[in-house]
Amino acid sequence: MGSSSVSGDGEAQLQNTTKAKHGGWITFPFIIATLAGLTLAGGGWLSNLIVYLIEEFHIYSIDAAQINNVVNGCTSLFPVVGAIIADSFLGSFTIIWISSLISLLGLILFLLMATVDGLRPQNCQNNSSLCTAITPSKAQYAMLYLALTLVAVGLGGSRFTMATMGANQFTRAKHQETYFNWYFFTLYLATVASSTAIVYVEDNVSWAWGFGLCIMANVLGLIIFLLGKRYYYIDRPQGSxxxxxxxxxxxxxxxxxxxxxxxxxxxxxxxxxxxxxxxxxxxxxxxxxxxxxxxxxxxxxxxxxxxxxxxxxxxxxxxxKTLFRILPLWSSSILLSTSIGIQLSLSVLQALTMDRHLGPHFKFPAGSLLVFSLVSTSICLSLFDHFLWPTCKKIIGRNSTPLQRIGIGHVFNVASMAVSALVEMKRLATAHSHDFQGSVVPLSVFWLVPQLVIVGIGEAFHFPGQVALYYQEFPTSLKSMATAMISMLIGIGFYLSTAVIDLFRRVTTWLPNDINNGKLDNMYWVVAVLGVINFGYYLLCACLYEYKNVETVETDEIDRQTENRL
Structure with missing residues (x-):
């Protein structure tokens, strides 16, 4: 055996010995609690950002949606930058605590803007959610963008780096798989909690209290993370x-x-x-x-x-070469993220113009509407693992392939855009028949739920399908890129959604500040048609693609089934 092989075996044995002394399940509570705290802090401001920009900074509704999409794109692209820096220079542990501090600084700026009158524009006299009479000064804009940059960098730098560091605490693939299940469960649960509880506080108590809760969650998560340092296996930079x-x-x-x-x-x-x-x-x-x-x-x-x-x-x-072969398939999913970015941001604008009352006393927060997409994705993932895929295996004798799952996700995505267009036609018809331009349309906000549920079901198909495809097809040296590919996909999609909205606002009259005077349904129909064309492109790429690691996957599946029987 060559010298490098011996050296490699020795390094692997040393690493396993180190993980025996550090790492393992004792680190699990620290990492999961940290993830919950940082996700609560991040979701508390990100879920309600559009509403904050409109109500507190009096930014035009479409402009607020644009800023929201750019920020979402940053939080999805920064993990790639964080992963490169962690792999090449600092390691995951350092990136996480530095990112947490950066996020904390941004949240403190948000709290200051909520409590110090001079740091934000004066409130509108009529308390309208669509008020744009008092524009922010250059100094106030500078403070806002600085805070957004800090929280976006902090959230993006810690979110997926936490997943990598947590997986590195375990040497057995089965334990890593269990960790990832808990990781995504905690991520979704904390996001739902922040998108409901914290957003409700921001809308019904005060923005200061909402940002204060975000700061408390961030500080608690950072403290818990640092307390677990003596138990962690801390990876050394190996090069990107x-x-x-x-x-x-x-x-x-x-x-x-x-x-x-x-x-x-x-x-x-x-x-x-x-x-x-x-x-x-x-x-x-x-x-x-x-x-x-x-x-x-x-x-x-x-x-x-x-x-x-x-x-x-x-x-x-x-x-x-492997990366080049898979790029066409990867590129076919960019429009998926673009359409989702368009839908999620515009749905919040629609919600602001609709009846959000639940009973005489409770008003559903517009920023919490996206919870329906998260919940539907979570429920579907659970049903798929415990019912759909086992049933599929019994009926056709084999599991569905990642390419099939991604294709089904494309279909649900197009269907969601079509439903969005139909619902918007209903909302506009109601607004015009009652002449409710500029105020609340007498139509329940829950008309928007079906489109969000459908897009959530689509995400349960295509995003896990893509992760499975990349992990299956990439060689060992590129396994860490699977998550990065998804993160880049989401980030580019949100940036493109900003560009698409800006394009249609410039060349059409569909997207005025008061969407009751626009034709948002036309926007959705165009996105749906583009989705159909993109689905055709995906089918072409999928038909031409040849799996490289099918035998390995089938062997792993047989081994897993044998282990389950034993």
Whole structure:
């Protein structure tokens, strides 16, 4: 066995020994409690952001939806940045506590804006939720955007890094799977709690009390996290997979004049790794194979790489090819996130113009409306695991594939946009028949629930399906990118939703500040038609795609079933 293999085994044994002394289930309460606290703090401001911008800063409703989408996009893209920094420089533990502090600073600014009159515009005299008469000053805008930047960076930096650090506490895959189940359950539960309880306090008591609760949850989560430090297995930075992929592109460009060889000995497989003579790089994206071709000066006498940006291993090249093969499928899901971003932000604007009373005394918070999507996703995930997939296995003799689940998610997403258009037609008809422009339409806000439930069901199909696909198809060195791919997908989708809304506001009259005078239903119909076209693109990509690790997945499934019988 080569020297690198021995070295690798020794490092793995040392890591397992370290995890035996640190990590394990003793860390579980600390990490889950931290996740709950930080999620409560983040959901408390994020769920009600549109309402806050309209009521407290008198920002036009469509502009508020735009800002909300940008912030959501940031909280989804920052985890990727946080993961790169954690892998390459600081480690997960440091990223989490620094992000928690940054989030806390942003929440303190929100509390100051809620309590100090000079830090926000004066309230409207008529107390209308659509008041835009008193615009914020440049200093007030600067304070708002600084606070939004801090809380977005803090939430994005800790959310998925917490998932990685928690999984690193366990050495057995079964324990990691159990941890992830609890992680997502806690994430959804805390989000629902913040979107209802804290949002209710903000709407019916005061924004100061709401932000105060967010601060308390953030501080409590940070304290609990730091108290568990002596029990954690703290991972050391190992280098980002993005850097290794970038090295392939740079090395292949530098060797653009090198001829691609058909002989296995001409390629570099790694220090001490012996390969069969017929194991050549794959022929797809053939030009990338140049990055692994050995030329004079690339390899040191001991067999290691002289300059990592001049030559790469064949495995690095194949890893990048895997990413390129899956990119078309990944890109077909961008419009899914875009349409969801459009729907969620505009649904809050619709809710602000509808009757939100439950009985004579309770008024349903507009920002809490999105809870119906979260709850439907959670319920469906539970039903899928315990009923749908086992039934599917009994009827057709095999499990559904990730591509099939993603496809079903596309269908539900299109259906949700169509239902949104129909409901908006009903809302506008009611508003026009009663001449209720600029005030509350006599139509219950719960007319919006079906579209949110349908999109939630779609998420239960396509997001887990994508995670399963990426984890199944990516090589071991890129497994950590599965979550990053989803996070990037959501972030890009929210940014595109901002661009799409801005485009339609500029070229049409569908999206005025008073949506009772607009044609929001046309917006939904356009998104639905685009969804149908995108579904056709997805079907084409899915038909052309070939699974690379089907045998491994089937073997794992057989082993899992055997273990369950025993």
């Amino acid at each position: 997979p993005f850097t290794r992929l970038a090295q392939v592109i740079v090395a292949s460009f530098r060797k653009k004049k090198v001829t691609v060889s058909s002989q296995s000995p001409d390629y570099y497989y790694g220090d001490g790794i012996q390969k069969k003579i017929d194991e050549l790089p794959t022929k797809s994206f053939r030009l990338l194979n140049r990055a692994a071709v050995k030329i004079e000066g690339d390899i040191l006498p001991n067999g290691s790489i002289a300059k990592p940006w001049n030559i790469c291993t064949v495995q690095q090249v194949e890893d990048l």
